[in-house]
Amino acid sequence: MNFLKNHKKFVIALVSVLCLFMISFSLNRAKPTFFESGIGYVLAPIQSFNTSVTDWISSKFNALTNINEIENENEKLKEEVYALQTEVNRLKLIEDENKKLSEMLKIDQKYSDYPKVGARIIAKDTSNWYDVFLIDKGANDGIKKNMVVIASGGLVGKISETGLNYSKVVSIVDDTDSVGAKSLRTDDIGFVRGDFENKGMCKMEYVDSDAEIMNGDEIVTSHLSDIYPPGITIGYVKDVQTDENTLTKWALISPTVDFKHLENVLIITQSFKKNLN
């Protein structure tokens, strides 16, 4: 202790170097250290409770302030339910027909439905830069790194770390991780990643210059992706431009998931890691 007191400046410099070492060692780590996991084990339930309280209060508050809106919405939704019901019936007929036809063609319906686990968001990033959040399911519930996280609207992101009772989700609107993607209408392939300069938006890059991609096209995950199953909606094209340097096109994509008001997510518990042998 005396040493610490006598060499304070030295200690500060030493800890600074230590920080640098930690940064370089913790790049690309697979899972949190025992120490982090322990702290997370204690903090996650508290965060879970706090977030429930916050969500509850804000939902009550919203309900009080928007009663008229809710009534109008209710009317609209009722109409929509009827419309959708007829649509569902129509689609059921088509599905039956499709089943028969594919049986005839012997096409396997590989990705008809994936095993899923629901989870709640318990804490969000403390900084204003990233969209990282914690969910209340962890290694104890069979969650593993790189599992795919979706919500009702579409793709949310992937699991980047798992503690015992919590996991960390990195969303697609964060930079650094790309998702293999394609346009549903034209089958043009590209890579989607977050765009820091348009917060909450994604950018689809390296699209072929001949691609006929245009505003309003639906973008889904492609079969080229390493961890994502094909066919999950990412978002819709907002703007298409040509990159002067690489002569490829890039598209601005607005994600279908509302990241601001996300409370619950689904985790696909199946691994899609491809075996290349």
Next chain:
Amino acid sequence: MRFFVTAVIIVLNFIIQSTFLHGIEIINIVPNTAIIVIVSFAFMRGEYEGAAIGFTVGILQDMFFCRYVGMNAFLGMMTGYLCGKFCADFFTENFLIPLLMTSASTFLYGFVFYVFNVLILGYTDLFYFLSNIIIPETAYTALFSVFMYKLFYIVNEKLEKRESLKRKLF
């Protein structure tokens, strides 16, 4: 006792910042209460305690929300150290200095964070980040610091009174 109270404040701040504060976001911006904790204690207790608290606050954020551990710890430690150094000559009763220091720290912290985490990815539009993240965050944090510094000031005064009784001074 001081150690215990400070640890509780740090953990409590982290929990509140990652949960409740997201309920009062304005234009998607959360106030950076972590910096208020660091600056307040650095101002009241000097550069070395400020550095230690900054390191702890930062590493807690790193462990949960960053891709690599150490960035926030380093920035937090430097914030605490420099604030303590700059403010050594002011009286702690002065409520204006922590407000100014918090604003300056949040701004610089944001700027350095941008350079090391965002600029190196190729996002060069500094003006966008200034007007959309750094400046709103600075303003919102400054507003919060007025109340939080008062709270910490009271806590610190109680602790100091306790310590002086223990040493049977005064």
